[in-house]
Amino acid sequence: MTVGPTKPRVLIVGLGMIGASFAKALSLSQSATVIGLDAQPGVAEKARAMGIVDEAVTFSELKVSFDVVILAVPVLAMGSVLAQLKPWLTGDTVISDVGSVKGAVVEATLEALGELPSGFVPGHPIAGAERSGLAAAKSDLFDHHLLILTPLPTSSPTAVQLLTRLWQSVGADVVTMSVARHDEVLAATSHLPHLLAFSLVDTLARESENREIFRYAAGGFRDFTRIAASDPTMWHDVFLANREATLNILRRFQADLDVLADAIENREGDTLKSVFGRAKSARDYFTEILSSRQRHGDDIRKNLIAAPVRSGLTGQVEVPGDRSISHRAVILAALAEGQSQLRGFGSGSDNRTTLEALRKLGVCIEADDAGGLLVTGVGRLGLKAADSPLYMGNSATSMRLLAGVLSAQSFSSELIGDASLSQRPMERIQQPLQQMGARVDLSARKTAPVVMHPVTALEPLDYRLPMASAQVKTTLLLAGLCSGVSMRLQEAGPSRNHTELLLKRLGCPVHTDSGVVTLGPTSQWSGFNCDIPGDFSLAAVHLAAASLVPDSHLTVTGVGVNPSRLGLLAVLARMGARIRLMHHRDLGGEPVADIQVDYAPLVATDSEADVSGLTIDEFPLLFVLATQAQGVSRFSGIRELRFKETDRLKTMVEGLTTLGADIELKGGAVIIRGQNERPLDGGIVDCGGDHRVALAYVVAAQTALRPVIIRNSGRVLSAYPDFAEHALALGYSVTVED
Structure with missing residues (x-):
């Protein structure tokens, strides 16, 4: 089984839209040698001529070796295909599929092969398109879409690892779940909607006079029923293969329809509003998730372009809630x-x-x-x-x-x-x-x-x-x-x-x-009112930037100043920063203050290990400030930074080195030799989608010699939605580039 640097040979059986798209993407990624096989004569050879596959074979002339086989054929055909492939399968062959029903695939595999091989890992890409066939192949079909693997107790971790690597190489986000859970989820999110679309169109079209209705149907009807144009034979197979899970969700839906029917009949407006409200909220969130996944690459790959400022940062800002x-x-x-x-x-x-x-x-x-x-x-x-x-x-x-x-x-x-x-x-x-x-x-x-x-x-x-x-x-x-x-x-x-x-x-x-938290047996508590102060971690960005940029004077209002969050202020105080807390008050049990910061020359510092837990999110900012401080700074006890959205130790050391900083990771500690009056250079850095790293690079750019392009920084705008607006008001030089 090939999992190392050698490219695996992948046999894709079935060159319809899904199989051909995977073949095309895999071939373009150069992460595998792709072999195409299709039951329809001439299709595999045509795919080779189009550059979709590297090699073409037929069942009668299957004389090539392969490490992985991907079944991209209808669910009810997988058993017969595996039976045909059986003579060419070895104990090391990795076997997977793209079917939308996993239980039926497992049963078919067991029947065809007499066992569930260790290389067998069922899979399902959550992606598709309305067009079908070889000509519809899209190399970006799986880009930032989910690929669900459903490992079995018999599945080899090596096989799971290889399949994960292959699907990630074509841009998919790989997740795992059980076979039973997969079939339940797909019955609810895919199979039931198709069933409803087929049924609604059939109900309206069943009698000739009802066809007149379609003349008056608006876009909503078209969008809802679009999936009723799907292949009836394929969906016949799906519903029979996933019979039990589909029936379970269908009966739950029927019961919910009865509730709505009763509410309409009895004029129960509160029931209708409650159902519609929950549905709208869920649909809005679903739209956000779907949009996030489909735009995932675009959003994360957005660049922030931060340039040095010509004058100090000034003004007043209120950051989002903690x-x-x-x-x-x-x-x-x-x-x-x-x-x-x-x-x-x-x-x-x-x-x-x-x-x-x-x-x-x-x-x-x-x-x-x-x-x-x-x-x-x-x-x-x-x-x-x-x-x-x-x-x-x-x-x-x-x-x-x-x-x-x-x-x-x-x-x-x-x-x-x-x-x-x-x-x-x-x-x-x-x-x-x-x-x-x-x-x-x-x-x-x-x-x-x-x-x-x-x-x-x-x-x-x-x-x-x-x-x-x-x-x-x-x-x-x-x-x-x-x-x-x-x-x-x-x-x-x-x-x-x-x-x-x-x-x-x-x-x-x-x-x-003394560092011990005890909780006694707790009974029920009642509802409460809570005012949430501004997020200190977001305020920290402005505190760091104003400390670095000459002639800066700004205030962040309404910030939570819980002592368990203020490790950064203790370190900044040792570095000579000019920060003052004003207008202290209590907000729902949390201490709150306005924080005023003025530019001041900084000196190096050694961070204490016991401060790390109080400063964990602000170390990227401290690394930036230390590059401009006088002397050598040393930060230790920060191994936990490796387990954040990115390995922040590695990412920050690499990025600041690119910008000209004298920084090294040595024995688990970050050592930074401050450059005092010599600013950082500009350049291109990658934050790996980590918004705290991206914001630290923004701060670094404010006094750099040239602009800093921060790649993959789109998550800044989801973590701090108003950042671009706030930055502009305070005098930063920051733009967002798609």
């Missing part, structure tokens, strides 16, 4: 009894991810007239099972915190994410949750998807966290809250305490002392 507090507040509001009102909720995409996941779990969340949120809590054990995996996008906070909540619920849940999140470590929450008795499944790499199984009850926990992590701490506290058990958590170092402050406000028995 992302960390927003996550925690809306989760606790959802688990409360009664209504909660949240004002100043974070506007970034990660916070919206948590909102929509809670909506899928049965929580009613509405925006009020003042731009806040009105959350109708369902109680700590009142969530309902989602009808499909919960998509967490790029938000590790959403995934980890909700895993804690869902570990104590009476139903199974699956949390999935985008390609970046699917690389983040999740074993750090799996281990302590399992010590409590939770059943948590991860991928073979100990990453997402995260699958939670119901258990009778969770047990109390006494646990020492191996790293300073507010996310892990909060995950466990939420599991304890929902299950009503006690816990004692020994922190490895200081971390954000927003969860503890919120719990104290709600009357929960939580206590902190």
Whole structure:
């Protein structure tokens, strides 16, 4: 089985639109030698002539070797195709498919081969087009679309790795799930809509007089029924192959239709508004997810062009609501009894991810007239099972915190994410949750998807966290809250305490002392009001930039100044920065202030390991400031930066080196020799889609010799939607380039 640098030989059986598109993309990526085979005479040879495949073969002359076979034929034909291929399969052959029903493919493989080989890993690309056939092949068909692999207990990790690499080479975002879950999800999101479209058009067209109706149909009818133009034979196969899952979702839909019919008949307006409101919110979120995936490359590949400024940064700005507090507040509001009102909720995409996941779990969340949120809590054990995996996008906070909540619920849940999140470590929450008795499944790499199984009850926990992590701490506290058990958590170092402050406000028995957090058995809490202060991590960008650019004087208003977030200020103070906190007040239990910053020459510093947990998100900014400080700075105890959206240590060292900084990674520490009066150069850097790295490069550019082009920085605008507007008002030189 080929997994190393040698290009694998991939046999694609079936050169319809999907098979031909995969062949074309794979061939163009030069990551494999592509061999085409099609039952229709002449098709494979034509594909070779068109450059879609490298070699063409027939079943009667299958005399070439191959490492991988991809079945791109109708689901009900896969068994017969495998039977024909059997003489040429070896114990090392990797076998996969592109069918939309996985259970039937597994059964067909077992019947055709007499076993489920270790190289057999069913797959399904969530992509397609209205046109069919060889001429419809699109090399970008899978670009930033999901590819679902459904590994079996018999599947070799090496086979999964090779298939993942091949699909990623054509631009797909690879996720995994079980065969049964896949068929349930596709029955709901693909098979049922096709069934409804076929049925509606058939109902309206069945009698001749009804055809007149089509003359008056608008675009909405056309869009809804477009899929009824799909191949009837293919969908006949799909529905029979996925019979049980389709019937289950169809009957649930029929029951929901009965509810709507009764509501209309009985003039129950509240019922209609509730259903329509939930549906609109879900549809809006679906549109955002779909748009995000389809534009994923465009958004992330957007470049920020940051140029040196001619004068100081000045003015006043209010940053969006704190992302960390927003996550925690809306989760606790959802688990409360009664209504909660949240004002100043974070506007970034990660916070919206948590909102929509809670909506899928049965929580009613509405925006009020003042731009806040009105959350109708369902109680700590009142969530309902989602009808499909919960998509967490790029938000590790959403995934980890909700895993804690869902570990104590009476139903199974699956949390999935985008390609970046699917690389983040999740074993750090799996281990302590399992010590409590939770059943948590991860991928073979100990990453997402995260699958939670119901258990009778969770047990109390006494646990020492191996790293300073507010996310892990909060995950466990939420599991304890929902299950009503006690816990004692020994922190490895200081971390954000927003969860503890919120719990104290709600009357929960939580206590902190000398790095130990204890939680007593908790009963239900009531709804609450919460004002969320501005996000210090976003304010930090402006604090760093103004400290660096001569003649700067600016103020960031309404910022949360929780001591567990202010490690950056302590380091900046040692570096000689001129930062002052003014107008201190309390906002819902969180300390808030306006922060004023003036330019000042900076000196080098050594960061202390115990500050790292309080400064984890701001180290990219500190690295930039240290390049312009007088002396040698050393930052240690920051290994956790390797496990963020990117490996921030590697990305920042490489990027700042490109810009001319004297920086090195040595023994786990970053050492920076400040250049004092010699500014950084310009150039092209890549932030890897990490918005904190991108914003650090923006700061670096403000005093550079030439502009800095920051590639793959589109996520800045989802994490800080108003950044471009705020930057312009304060005097930055920043533009967005597609």
